[in-house]
Amino acid sequence: MSIRRRIVTIVSLFALGAIAVVLWAPTVGSTSISLSRAFDTGIAWEDNVDAQIFFVARLPRVLSGALVGAALAAAGVVLQAMLRNPLATPFTLGVSSGGALGAMLAIAFGLEVGLMGVSSIPIASFAGSLVAIGIVYWLASSQKRGLSTNVLLLAGVTLNSFFSAVILFVQYMADFTESFRTVRWLMGDLDVGSYSPIIAALPFIVAAFAMFAILPRTLNLLTLGEDVAAARGVEVIRTQRLAFLSASLATGAAVSLGGPIGFIGIVVPHLVRLMVGSDHRVVLPASALFGAAFTVLCDLTARTIMAPLELPVGIITALIGGPFFLWLLVKKS
């Protein structure tokens, strides 16, 4: 099979799986609905309860899960290749804790003004992410030659713990209800309520994926090392900048939409590599699609396993991802 055929075939299979999950997930819940009835245009909208539940009550949540999962998984792939570190995650470089701090401050200071149907919390979160991206990028590129991946990693990890400390401080000073809301936000919540937050995050995620699209083959080469990649014709510094900025943008947008849902960015890329190998032209799109399906399924589990109680989706991804991550560590060493 030619290389092109292989890429198209595998990615198509992953796409079919993701579409199936996104269509099926909204039919599951306290009220079972029928997919064919929900899509039956012969029934008037006012009379079609199935369609209302499908499109109004459940689809926004499923779509936000798919978008967040795709963005985090793809960002994980890009960062792992760029840092040449299979254990890197979208949250390694401090973007998510910046986003979390932004959201915490918005909640704690009661900045509840809405902007065109989008609450101020995701906006503050995205702004926090941008600040974190700016700091890490500035630190890593302040040295003379290009972008230092070592500084990038160290700055990211340090910024993570610094922001976490500030988050704890804000939580400690906040009153009980606010504190509960911040904790709840940190566990990840895909119940976005309407389409507006999705539409607000979409342009950034689309922009990030447009940048991802030109990366895959250069990511393959970067995993051989910077010097080898350069000798094979890769503009290394430009590629690293693009990879860092696009992955950070995707992460920031995903966190603002669904909160910092952990482990998607590491579990999904590794599972996909186990299935299809390491060629990033397959791994990157397949991870995005698999990440979408994985996140939607985790969220489905979160809202049904202890129904009517809804668990935060971050608990489910962590319960699956934690042991998987440890298994990976043991296997690698």
Added chain:
Amino acid sequence: MLSADHVSFRYAPGGPLVVDDVSARLAKGALVGILGPNGSGKTTLLRLLSGTRKPTAGRVLLGDQPLDRLSRRDIARRIAVVPQETELAFEYSALEIVLMGRHPHLGVFTVEGPEDLRIAREALASTGTDQLAERPFHELSGGEKQRVVIAAALAQSAALLLLDEPTASLDLGYQLEVSTLLQRLNQDDGVTMAISTHDLNLAASVCRELILMRDGRVLAAGPTNEVLTPENVRMLYDVEADVRIHGDTGHMTVVPVRRVTR
């Protein structure tokens, strides 16, 4: 074809000059060895010649164009590099590694076609690694890895090949195999080469010209039989050596005798 014109280089501003006012020339079809003790600037000189580092002073010319005017892609179509060691962050098959050599010939969204596959297979065959094509690279032995990496450089279809201690991690058998391969590529396919090495006998048997480097400077340069003298070996390594013509092969051989102090 490729020439360095009074190039100097330091890694950190204010740091020591690792390459100090070096001029060197690789004529078309040349097979040049770069010799020198550890830290003499051999690897750095190769990096300057391949353009992955830019000289702090002087310039490198590819044909009549300064290297820093060319894009990485344009350079990679004409100069291929074999690094000392290749460490992968993820697992790829030998064939995938070799296909990566086609990178500078492909557009951003172009996927390797039948022609690229043919070139990659040919490169594998000419390094005697065609039977390893589907094997995971990280499972190969040191010698097999090095030959696959050379194949990847060949797949780049560049007229110039720069090799950084290509035999350093190989046993005697593979050393011989790789050096025979390099000679054949040079003589039959007309690939111009520069090889940095610690192996004086490899240099003596394969290279027609030598550049001797010490402390970032060129100590001597010229045809192998003129440059590889006991005096030069002594100045280069502080080692007294016996240099002779080996009877059967007609190559020069260097036998180190004792360490001397300068």
